[in-house]
Amino acid sequence: MTGLSINYYIAPPGYALERFLDDCAAAGAAGVGLTERALEEVALPDLKRMLDERGLAVSSVNSAGFFLWGDAARAQRQVAINAALIEAAAVLCAGTLVTIGGGLGDLGTERTGDLARARRAVDAALPELCAAAEARGVRLGLETMHPIRIPTKSTVNTLTQAEALCAAHSGLGFILDVFHSWWDPDLEPVLARSIARLTLVQLSGVAQPRDPTLLPTRCPLSQGCVDTAELLRLLAQSGYGGPYEFELFAHELAGASVADAIRRAVDDFAALAAA
Template structure:
């Protein structure tokens, strides 16, 4: 009998944010999903050891652990927290640890501006300096750091890496098995150089994440992600480019959207699987 092909669909836990880790693992099993992307705070709430056991007993792959990063402040405690995140990713046997590198020093998401630095090049240099410390630590533990460029509207408060090219520039001094990049359709679809940069990323793509970019965006632009097919992104060229670059790992659906989070998670999972099959493929 011919073996069933592996499904590459992965449920990023925050797509069904109402579910705990245990509920999300159970939902994956019931819906025939083979991989899951986990978030550190939810893993902590469930318990790391229990999460490891739940995932293993369900036979799931952990496509990513989110997140490490926030490296621009220069605070030594940030390095300590990232070392803990690397250790957690190793325990979970996660394919990568997603790194959201942080915005301008002093700029905190959702808070009024106080004392800040406006030196963007210096903030990016701090990321490079932190990677020089963290990449070998991750390599010793078999963990791959995955730099995620975010859409430029998040540059001030969440990620001073705005393009895939910038992420690759920071990744390239390190071995590919230690530092890779995330290709997230929401964040990179607009970039006129994105297809060229995806080709350049061959051997460095640690995660491919998909969702749509809504128009108009909601007041909270963090929640402007939609189910594939409900926004403006043309997925085929991006997916084809990622495949041509040699990436054959899991493909995560990661959606931050208030209406999606308010809906029944089982219905959402069925809905995103259908759109995934139509626009991305299994």
């Protein structure tokens, strides 16, 4: 099993990318997941050098796609963003360019049937992005998101949906984000059928709040309701050999420093993988 990568989403605004990379290297992380903010902070040649100096791979670049913009100017801007992310993923030899379909709210309408229309639009938009990525040797990983994110982020919500889209589009893989998909009843059969299409596993604990009016949040790997050790065993038995990436957002640090949270994630992963 490979080591753990850490996504830059863990760093709050103003937390320098170089400092984050130092934290990851000091903790023994295998790599990093990079965000648009990271790519804006440091020029690609300098970023590649910084990563090489610290022995850090790039497990993911986040995030392309967002195919549902109803506003023409915003849609055109997204095309440019997607092209830049493909180029960054190619230069940095990223394992996956995370691809997110886009939410119903991006359409700018509230009509009956929008969900079905949105899902057809994502299906129709994927070939162009797949071809552009393939031309630069970049692997796309389609991220499945919990249905609660349909209005804001994605209408691709189950692993079976992602599996069907991967079968329909050459070169497309999928991502298992445990926070979004740990509950999916088809998790095990999808892994058994389509493990070769799995490009990245994003890990976190899932904390269920006691207040029923609040939504679950990400938490350290050793906490929450997900049996991460059992999931790691299932992935190993299914033949998965790709990267694992810890994804926790800065607002979920719960008072921990970035460096301490990274160190804990690396240690937790090692313990869970050995369990």
